[in-house]
Amino acid sequence: MKNLLNYFALFAVSAAVLLATGCQSPHHRCCAMTGCGNSPVPVSAVSTQASQAAMTPQLALAELQAGNARFVAGKPLVRDFPTQVQATAAGQYPFAVVLSCLDSRQPIEIVLDQGVGDIFSARVAGNVEFACKASGAKLIAVIGHSNCGAIKGAVDGVQLGNLTGLLARIQPAMDAVPPGVQPRTSKNYAFVNQVAEANVRLVMQQIRERSPILRAMLDSGQIGLVGGMYDLATGKVQFYEK
Numbered sequence: 719m720k721n722l723l724n725y726f727a728l729f730a731v732s733a734a735v736l737l738a739t740g741c742q743s744p745h746h747r748c749c750a751m752t753g754c755g756n757s758p759v760p761v762s763a764v765s766t767q768a769s770q771a772a773m774t775p776q777l778a779l780a781e782l783q784a785g786n787a788r789f790v791a792g793k794p795l796v797r798d799f800p801t802q803v804q805a806t807a808a809g810q811y812p813f814a815v816v817l818s819c820l821d822s823r824q825p826i827e828i829v830l831d832q833g834v835g836d837i838f839s840a841r842v843a844g845n846v847e848f849a850c851k852a853s854g855a856k857l858i859a860v861i862g863h864s865n866c867g868a869i870k871g872a873v874d875g876v877q878l879g880n881l882t883g884l885l886a887r888i889q890p891a892m893d894a895v896p897p898g899v900q901p902r903t904s905k906n907y908a909f910v911n912q913v914a915e916a917n918v919r920l921v922m923q924q925i926r927e928r929s930p931i932l933r934a935m936l937d938s939g940q941i942g943l944v945g946g947m948y949d950l951a952t953g954k955v956q957f958y959e960k
């Protein structure tokens with residue numbers, strides 16, 4: 719009971735801060751954002767069952783966009799990671815699942831400025847269903863990137879053991895780029911990036927087609943699905959508008 723009271727007290731304080739700073743978002747990060755609360759205190763709050771429940775697919779996308787804007791501006795939130803680690807040890811309530819490349823230049827939590835327990839980060843599509851159905855994430859974001867080595871390898875037909883299987887999966891994306899785009903080699907930056915974009919759209923399509931569970935959640939608006947491209951040169955994620 720005491721814990722419950724403490725929780726409500728904490729909630730009341732949070733709500734008061736939200737009101738005081740004029741924040742509209744139910745998500746906890748809002749007030750620590752630059753220009754909102756001007757608080758020098760590191761962010762120690764984490765995604766909770768309540769904040770996750772208050773999230774919608776639209777708010778989740780807005781949060782990812784705001785996070786990337788903070789990253790690009792060189793003004794990421796200051797986080798108290800040890801406290802976030804403790805706060806998430808017993809459970810997690812991430813608001814989004816992000817599929818991205820394993821490329822070291824696209825560290826996804828950093829470029830989207832998210833903390834411990836905020837997003838599921840996947841490199842392959844396997845766990846997306848779990849993230850949404852069982853764990854309550856509200857948005858699936860598929861984010862490719864420019865100048866991708868895996869795409870370049872596929873474009874040049876590299877045969878490297880296990881990598882060959884991965885590259886075979888990129889073939890449909892190559893086929894989706896209009897034949898007028900020439901030359902179709904890894905030296906052609908525009909072609910490589912168009913293949914990467916086509917691959918993002920194909921993965922989005924596969925998520926819909928291969929999972930009846932996710933399709934139903936998408937159709938009912940319980941979750942959202944968005945694609946995007948991360949620019950290695952500018953640090954910006956361009957989300958696709960459909």
Ligand SMILES: [Zn+2]
Nearest residue numbers: 819821866867
């Ligand atoms: Zn890549």
